[in-house]
Amino acid sequence: MFDYCANPDTLEGLRWFSCYLTTAKHMMFYESFLVVIGLMLITVPCAMAFGFGGALAARSHVTPLRWIGKGYAAMVRGVPDIAFFLFVPLALDQGLEWMRHKVKCPDWDQPIRQGNDFVVCAQAKLPLGSAPQWQHETYGIILAVAAFAFVFGAFAAHVLSGAMNAVPKAQLETAEAYGMTKGQITRRILIPQMWVYALPGLSNLWMVLIKATPLLFLLGVQDIVYWARELGGSKTSAYAYPHPDWRLYYFLALLVFYLGLTKVSEIGLARLNRRLSRGQATLAGEEQRKAPA
Structure with a gap:
């Protein structure tokens, strides 16, 4: 993606990570979140x-x-x-x-x-x-x-x-x-x-x-599990960006993603439940009716 990524062997630090995280395979990894x-x-x-x-x-x-x-x-x-x-x-x-x-x-x-x-x-x-x-x-x-x-x-x-x-x-x-x-x-x-x-x-x-x-x-x-396993595993010298076994960090990213998706879902479902309960003869509906205006 960046001009300085042409020769990975000359990269260090943040430049190395910026090139590593923008490879074509990583782009497919990011797209897999949208697929899910x-x-x-x-x-x-x-x-x-x-x-x-x-x-x-x-x-x-x-x-x-x-x-x-x-x-x-x-x-x-x-x-x-x-x-x-x-x-x-x-x-x-x-x-x-x-x-x-x-x-x-x-x-x-x-x-x-x-x-x-x-x-x-x-x-x-x-x-x-x-x-x-x-x-x-x-x-x-x-x-x-x-x-x-x-x-x-x-x-x-x-x-x-x-x-x-x-x-x-x-x-x-x-x-x-x-x-x-x-x-x-x-x-x-x-x-x-x-x-x-x-x-x-x-x-x-x-x-x-x-x-x-x-x-x-x-x-x-x-999907995201496939790419997390593929990208997180150790790469040989034939790979342009060799690194140790980083699967722990990739799967940790999946954990954060699923927890965030679950939390957003809980908030949305709670609001939907309050809306559907409005005026209904249910416990949630009665709580809304008795709540102070």
Whole structure:
């Protein structure tokens, strides 16, 4: 980045560190923080969509839908998260490639399953072998988002289902007595009223999601954990900026980052809880009502 960085062997002190911390790999390290935050912001609405679908299905009067909704939440909650984080991207990747293979290579006469290998024609690969690197990285992040959304959607479904059950039944019965349909009751009464009951559980899920983002490392995404390990490890003389084992300091930076993100989240969620509790017949709502003006 700086002109004096052309010859690292002549650098010392602050100049050495200024060049070392602005290398291309360090820039990718800094960008990986944005990748983690972006993944969380994308995962939340996707997980909420899964959660709403599961919660509404669990309350459905149609028996098969009710079984699917309850089974989805129970299955994911009863299996270690890491199993789904590894299974969902693999299953989704192979499923998409299998469908593309059937469309693009109908004349293929070899088995797709060849021992332990999953073999499809080159045209069915996702992404294509000739695709630029950014497409491969983006595809990996999409699979990671799908895995996170599937897992946390099941937990969100459980939280939302409990929040829906916490809404006073008298309100729902009153709405029904006024002639509102079940869909209108759900949209106008149930969902607006349930948020105050769902927020504590959803807040915990957000915190768990923050702590789960290092699992991106297991999915092959070059996240902050990957770069902290790579940059912090001792480098050989072939590396332009050799240094001792500094992983302790890199992982300490990750600790500070996650603690800061958690603190900001706590402040934002506390404000959101106060806003949703305003005028509600809950303990937080009563405290606001009794508070001096």
